[in-house]
Amino acid sequence: MSFLADVVHFLTTSAHWWGTEGILHRSQDHLLMSAAALVTAMVIALPLGLVLGHTGRGGFVAINLSNLGRAVPSFAIIVLMASIVGIGAEPAYVALVALAVPPMVTNAYTAIRGVDDEVKESATGMGLTGLQVLRRVEVPMGLPLIMAGVRTSGVQVVATATLAALVGWGGLGRYIVDGIATRNFVSVFVGALLVAALSLATEAGLAALQRAVVPRGLVVAPEID
């Protein structure tokens, strides 16, 4: 029990919360880095996925991109980036963007492809141009899947930002990486708690965002037989 007491003591010591090595500062770093990477990846991935889905071209690439993304360990991407651009925030940022792009491209592509042909044909028949079909019909109807991709990527980015501590960047991973290095298991455990809490909060937050932006008529009840 003394271990848990140490953990509680760590968390209730105000010095551990404030300052540049404090929990608040590191949480903020962690979130800002994740948000920046996710938004950058969205700007790259969503237009690409939407256009590929709309034109129906490059399907092979769009689908296999996420398979490839799964095969390349995120840990390896971060370390490789560090060896190209040096340690610090840059390799983490670049690696996180690279990691977040594939699932969003694949999901956006699949979402647009999945819209019923009849619906698209009706829209075209009503005189909508290609861009209007995409904007007013395909995107709203594909939104549940598109948002699912954003959610997957977002959670993965927050999780992987932890590993950025290995290449000299801050964030909550510092508690774990430094703790392992110095055999300070209280710090390791506290880091794990904070990272797990942040990931679950991200998942919940993005799920709420998904619910908020998906048109009500398109919400499908979860499948439970």
Added chain:
Amino acid sequence: MLAVSDPWIRWAWVRDHGDLIRSRVGEHLQLTVITVALGLVIAIPLGVACFRWKRLYPPVLGVAGVIYTIPSLALLAFLIPITGLTKTTSIIPLVSYTLLILVRNVVAGLQSVPEEVRESATGMGYSPARRLLQIELPLAVPAIMAGVRITTVTTIGLVTVTSLIGQGGLGQLILDGLYRDFRTPLVVGTGLAIALSAAADVGFLGLEKLLTPWAKARR
């Protein structure tokens, strides 16, 4: 940090360290195989139970989903105070991660068995247990194998992270490269991890075809 003049790969190092590289690949495969095997041992009964007692399914998926959301480094870190820097510490999180996909695919596989098939089996006098083992589970193999394929590829990637607690594997080569400012082991480790994932992906697709000869006839 890393000297710019350092080439991406020094073949002399690779030649001199063949044994080291082989043993790292061995460790990596060992951890992966143990993980997926244990995952199946847990997920198949759990999936069958969820299929039988439908009310069990949402909470099981919920718990597996929460575990899946926790970053690998954090899950490892939770266990370090309990099980230390050991193989057990790397295997428990790895197995936990496989459950979401495996259980989901076991249940989907069982759901895909046509009702007529179930009824025919019952009509032929199959007991529920025998029907499960000889009819339903074999018919669920394609879905289960699809899950095994995804979890194997994911596990190969995650095993690189468990090297942080000193359990070997290709992540150890990547870490060596990082700590010693030396690109060759880093590139070798990454390349081999990707190659293993790709090989597992292709291999399981082939195995799936072999295990379900009837699928070809139906197509």
